Amino acid sequence: MTDLINAFVLLSNFVLIPGLAYGAQLALGALGVTLIYAVLRFSNFAHGDTMAFGAMCVILVTWGMQGLGISAGVLPTALLALPFGILGAVALALLFDRTVYRFYRQQRAAPVVFVIASVGVMFMTNGIVRLIIGPDDQRFADGERFIIRAREFKEMTGLAEGLALRTTQGITIVVALVVMVALFWFLNRTRTGKAMRAYSDNEDLALLSGINPDKVVFWTWVIAAALATIAGTLYGLDKSFKPFTYFQLLLPIFASAIVGGIGNPIGAIAGGFVIAFSEVTVTYAYKKFLFYLGWESEGLMQLLSTDYKFAVSFVILVLVLLVRPTGIFKGRVI
Amino acid sequence: MRGFVLFAAMGLALVGVGVFQSWNVALAILNLSLISAIMALGVNIQWGYAGLFNVGIMGFAALGGVAAVLVSTAPVGAAWAAGGAGIGLAGVLLAVTVGAIVFARRWLHGLARKLATIALVVGGYAAVRMAYDPAVGAIEAVDPARTGNLGGLGLPIVLAWAVGGVFAAGVAWVIGKISLGLRSDYFAIATLGISEILIAIMKNEDWLTRGVKNVTGLPRPVPYEVDLQTADWFRDLAASLGQNPVVFSGIFVKLCYALLFGLVLLALYWLAERALRSPWGRMMRAIRDNRDAAEAMGKNVTARHLQVFVLGSAVVGIAGAMLVTLDGQFTPGTYNPLRYTFLIWVMVIVGGSGNNAGSILGAFLIWFVWIEAETAGRALMSGLVDWLPQGSALGAHLLEAAPHLRLFLMGLILLVVLRFSPRGLIPERTRG
Numbered sequence: 001m002t003d004l005i006n007a008f009v010l011l012s013n014f015v016l017i018p019g020l021a022y023g024a025q026l027a028l029g030a031l032g033v034t035l036i037y038a039v040l041r042f043s044n045f046a047h048g049d050t051m052a053f054g055a056m057c058v059i060l061v062t063w064g065m066q067g068l069g070i071s072a073g074v075l076p077t078a079l080l081a082l083p084f085g086i087l088g089a090v091a092l093a094l095l096f097d098r099t100v101y102r103f104y105r106q107q108r109a110a111p112v113v114f115v116i117a118s119v120g121v122m123f124m125t126n127g128i129v130r131l132i133i134g135p136d137d138q139r140f141a142d143g144e145r146f147i148i149r150a151r152e153f154k155e156m157t158g159l160a161e162g163l164a165l166r167t168t169q170g171i172t173i174v175v176a177l178v179v180m181v182a183l184f185w186f187l188n189r190t191r192t193g194k195a196m197r198a199y200s201d202n203e204d205l206a207l208l209s210g211i212n213p214d215k216v217v218f219w220t221w222v223i224a225a226a227l228a229t230i231a232g233t234l235y236g237l238d239k240s241f242k243p244f245t246y247f248q249l250l251l252p253i254f255a256s257a258i259v260g261g262i263g264n265p266i267g268a269i270a271g272g273f274v275i276a277f278s279e280v281t282v283t284y285a286y287k288k289f290l291f292y293l294g295w296e297s298e299g300l301m302q303l304l305s306t307d308y309k310f311a312v313s314f315v316i317l318v319l320v321l322l323v324r325p326t327g328i329f330k331g332r333v334i
Numbered sequence: 335m336r337g338f339v340l341f342a343a344m345g346l347a348l349v350g351v352g353v354f355q356s357w358n359v360a361l362a363i364l365n366l367s368l369i370s371a372i373m374a375l376g377v378n379i380q381w382g383y384a385g386l387f388n389v390g391i392m393g394f395a396a397l398g399g400v401a402a403v404l405v406s407t408a409p410v411g412a413a414w415a416a417g418g419a420g421i422g423l424a425g426v427l428l429a430v431t432v433g434a435i436v437f438a439r440r441w442l443h444g445l446a447r448k449l450a451t452i453a454l455v456v457g458g459y460a461a462v463r464m465a466y467d468p469a470v471g472a473i474e475a476v477d478p479a480r481t482g483n484l485g486g487l488g489l490p491i492v493l494a495w496a497v498g499g500v501f502a503a504g505v506a507w508v509i510g511k512i513s514l515g516l517r518s519d520y521f522a523i524a525t526l527g528i529s530e531i532l533i534a535i536m537k538n539e540d541w542l543t544r545g546v547k548n549v550t551g552l553p554r555p556v557p558y559e560v561d562l563q564t565a566d567w568f569r570d571l572a573a574s575l576g577q578n579p580v581v582f583s584g585i586f587v588k589l590c591y592a593l594l595f596g597l598v599l600l601a602l603y604w605l606a607e608r609a610l611r612s613p614w615g616r617m618m619r620a621i622r623d624n625r626d627a628a629e630a631m632g633k634n635v636t637a638r639h640l641q642v643f644v645l646g647s648a649v650v651g652i653a654g655a656m657l658v659t660l661d662g663q664f665t666p667g668t669y670n671p672l673r674y675t676f677l678i679w680v681m682v683i684v685g686g687s688g689n690n691a692g693s694i695l696g697a698f699l700i701w702f703v704w705i706e707a708e709t710a711g712r713a714l715m716s717g718l719v720d721w722l723p724q725g726s727a728l729g730a731h732l733l734e735a736a737p738h739l740r741l742f743l744m745g746l747i748l749l750v751v752l753r754f755s756p757r758g759l760i761p762e763r764t765r766g
Contacts, residue, residue: 043519100749112387112518113752116683119676120748126672127742131735247672251530254523299467307538314527318512321520 007292009161019280021169021238024176027272028231030256031265032224038200038263039220042114047228049125052246053092054229055236056133058085059140074144078233086226093225096121129243138241141168168237179230192219255313259320261327270328278316279309337691337760344698361588363705368595369657371697374681375602375690376649382688384642385622387522392674393529394647396536397505398498398654399664403486403549405494410485413476420469424462431458473541483544492555495655502651503644510643536666550663556590559583591660602649606690618642680744684751686758695759704740711739
């Protein structure tokens with residue numbers, strides 16, 4: 001019996017908790033991609049770099065606050081800096097919308113033109129981030145590091161396996177939950193949210209009903225940039241901040257959005273967790289887990305080496321596109 | 335006419351670099367421009383001819399690099415003896431598994447088909463891993479500091495250029511089969527993902543290309559500087575031109591490369607132009623401009639797309655092999671989508687999508703700006719820093735960040751061209 005509990009604790013420690021935290025980060029990123037897709041109808045390649053930009057603003061403000069001696073006690077100071085970071089990312093997103101995307105909207109350009117424009121925006125944002133903060137790793141997490149430490153857990157329960165819950169993981173899950181609830185409340189209960197959904201459903205009908213498209217687009221960018229900043233900051237707190245990693249996150253984020261059904265917010269969340277858990281479970285070495293279940297194995301019992309985690313998100317993406325092209329929850333169009 | 339003037343201006347700019355900076359720099363820019371031009375040609379064949387938005391260029395270029403390693407390095411006999419059979423067995427098992435899955439999916443139906451597929455995937459995976467893991471372990475244990483891989487065929491590296499094209503074409507065929515049915519932005523994301531996976535495989539499968547341990551010292555198709563400096567005919571040549579033999583040997587080697595690359599570029603350009611003007615090219619443009627109409631006329635759109643995707647990728651693969659040849663080393667860790675995928679895209683869009691000469695010009699121009707922007711960025715930043723107090727932290731940071739200005743600049747150029755001159759510097763000729 002203890003072996004079974006040990007096996008479960010082991011799996012929670014190395015698969016369940018990291019998967020939940022990573023899934024929440026991906027889901028927040030995918031929500032931004034999916035919203036832009038639903039309203040503006042293109043895949044935004046610059047989203048990863050928007051995340052990096054927002055996170056960078058948060059880091060700069062965090063450093064400022066730390067310099068002034070402001071802290072959030074046991075929580076990371078970055079949480080206090082988050083609103084300022086969101087303001088920065090929103091300003092950047094709206095600036096690019098005014099200078100770049102609005103023109104193509106008025107032209108009613110093909111989606112692929114928007115995608116190419118977003119590649120240009122991606123380059124520029126990437127350049128700005130590297131110019132300001134540099135290409136290197138930055139750590140900005142402070143406050144208490146753990147909610148539960150592995151050693152304390154072992155002493156408390158007397159089990160052989162420890163369970164650690166880092167503060168950043170806890171915060172990620174809580175913040176993601178709060179943000180998701182707030183987003184759904186906004187989309188379903190407020191006038192602007194309803195207008196956004198109507199516009200995404202049927203643009204012409206929405207325009208006929210007197211919905212102001214500029215306002216819809218404005219709020220879409222605001223929300224997408226805010227989500228990107230939150231996702232980027234949580235990811236940076238949990239792992240570390242490096243501009244290039246955010247660019248690489250683009251692929252799992254797109255995969256999450258498409259797997260869940262692009263344009264569908266619930267799908268984006270589900271997709272985020274599907275991708276995160278597949279990545280973690282496929283690249284986890286099951287040797288010790290199987291040992292607790294009474295099976296001695298020679299190798300590591302790892303299905304794929306951790307470096308192939310991109311491959312995992314991609315294979316799922318392809319499978320979903322082949323089997324059910326609209327995603328798990330029916331997305332907009334294919 | 336416009337094209338001629340622009341190319342002349344580009345040539346003048348390169349000469350300017352030669353005169354004011356150094357000929358070595360100018361020729362280095364020229365060589366990489368030639369390779370970039372071939373990559374841009376490949377992208378243009380896919381995007382300009384057929385409207386395929388492929389952002390997996392990096393993967394195909396890296397496949398060319400793999401070809402260079404596998405063709406030109408010396409075979410490692412001990413590794414073959416240790417694990418060659420195991421790898422071969424794993425390959426056979428993989429082929430059998432894939433064949434069995436295809437067979438099962440063709441001949442079974444309903445639940446039996448699903449169950450058989452799952453059973454074959456799981457069983458095949460386990461069988462392949464059982465043959466593969468010990469073989470890989472054995473190969474990587476053979477002299478890991480120097481080789482640790484199977485090595486190559488020990489053939490001249492120029493052959494690898496063709497092989498690189500074949501590798502890229504083969505992989506493109508598989509990828510195209512899976513993902514060409516997708517809508518354009520899904521296709522883009524799929525190709526982006528595949529290129530990342532290809533790089534991940536190259537980084538991890540040490541038995542094949544040594545992974546992140548890199549392969550260095552690849553043989554050259556042109557003479558080595560050291561040999562030239564001791565050769566009598568070369569010393570005479572340098573003396574008759576009034577050049578320092580040490581400096582001139584570097585220039586001479588780069589000129590040899592430029593000649594080789596230029597020949598390949600011209601040949602591919604000629605072929606690409608022929609294809610574009612042929613009935614095949616007209617059909618491709620018809621499909622690009624109105625897919626439904628072309629389909630109604632009886633054109634097999636998916637098959638044509640697959641064809642053009644394979645052709646364009648092969649061209650990129652050739653360029654990728656040439657790039658590794660020029661570097662003399664294969665370093666999977668340095669492949670980065672910004673540099674190897676999106677920069678090539680900037681070249682094609684800026685040069686003129688649909689026009690081969692435009693893509694080539696775009697490649698020269700963008701590569702020139704990419705290199706020179708680093709120098710200019712540093713000059714600009716040090717100009718700014720002079721205004722700041724001596725030794726300020728901000729000044730040091732600005733100097734350090736200067737090279738990243740060029741990313742910003744590339745985005746700006748792309749956006750400006752896309753907005754104000756969406757057909758590029760040399761637009762496509764509309765009369766075929």
